[in-house]
Amino acid sequence: MYINEENLLKVVKIMKDYFSKENTQAIAMVGFPEEIKYKSNDWLVYMFYSCVLDYGMRSKIYHSNLIHTYHHYPFIFDPTYVVNHFNCDQETLFHIIKENIHPRYPKVALHKWLKLSVFLSQCPSLLEKICSFHSYQELSDFIITSKNYGQKTGGLLLRVIYEANIGNFKDDISFIPIDRHDIEISYLNGVIEERHLTAKQIAELSTAYINISNKLSVNPSDVDKFLWEIGNRYCNRCHCSECPLYGHCKTKSVSGKE
Secondary structure, three states, X not given: OOOOHXXXXXXXXXXXXXXXXXXXXXXXXXXXXXXXXXXXXXXXXXXXXXXXXXXOOOHHHHHHHHHHHHHHOHHHHOHHHHHHHHOOOHHHHHHHHHHHHOOOOHHHHHHHHHHXXXXXXXXXXXXXXXXXXXXXXXXXXXXXXXXXXXXXXHHHHHHHHHHHOOOOOOOOOOOOOOOHHHHHHHHHOOOXXXXXXXXXHHHHHHHHHHHHHHHOOOOHHHHHHHHHHHHHHHHOOOOHHHOOOHHHOOHHHHOOOO
C-alpha cells in the first residue's frame, strides 16, 4: 500500500502544533466518578467497562451518562454481582443500560456488558493481574482475549492504562489503533489513496504514524489522542471549517466549499 509520508508528516505536525495549545492530559480524556480513586482496582474495572462502549461518537455525553449510571446503579460495575444476578435476569440489566447509558445499540451493549463481566469476574484483583505483566504487548493480548474490544476501543483502554503509568512495563506503546474514522481522516488528507484497507494495510498505516511521530518527537499515544479528538470534535459534528486540518482536507472540495 502506498502511504504519502509527506502528507502524513504535514497532518501530524498540524495536529501537534494545534493541540500544543491545550493540556495534553485533557485531550480525549476518559472521565470517571470522582469517588473512585485514580489508578485503583475499582478505577481499572470502571475503565474496562467504560472503554468497551466508547466508540468516539458523542463521547462526552456518553461518559456523563456512564458516571450518572454509576451513581445510581454502582452494582452493574461489579463483575461478580453482574454474573450472579443478571445472567438470569438480563431484562433488568438491559433496562438499566438502555435508559441510563443510552448506547446506540442497547442489545449489543447488553451482550458486551455481560460477556465482559464474566471475563473480569475471573480476576479477583484486576490491578494485580495487570501489574504482573512485563510489557504493553502482554496487556494488549490480555485485552484481546476478552473478545469484547475492537481495535479502537481496545487501543483506547490500552492508552488509558499507559497514561496512568500502572505496572513496570519495560516497553512503550508500539502501535496506534486505527479505526474507520482514522482511515477516513487519512484518506481525506491524502495520506492513503483508498478508504477500504485490509488488516495488513491498517497495521502498515499504524506503523507509518508511529514512525512520523518519532520523527517529530511526539508520543504516539498523543497522536492517537489527536486523531480521536479530531474525529469526535470536528468530523462527527460536521464542523469542518473549524478543524485544524481543514486547509489540507479533501472535504472542502468534495462538499463544494472551496
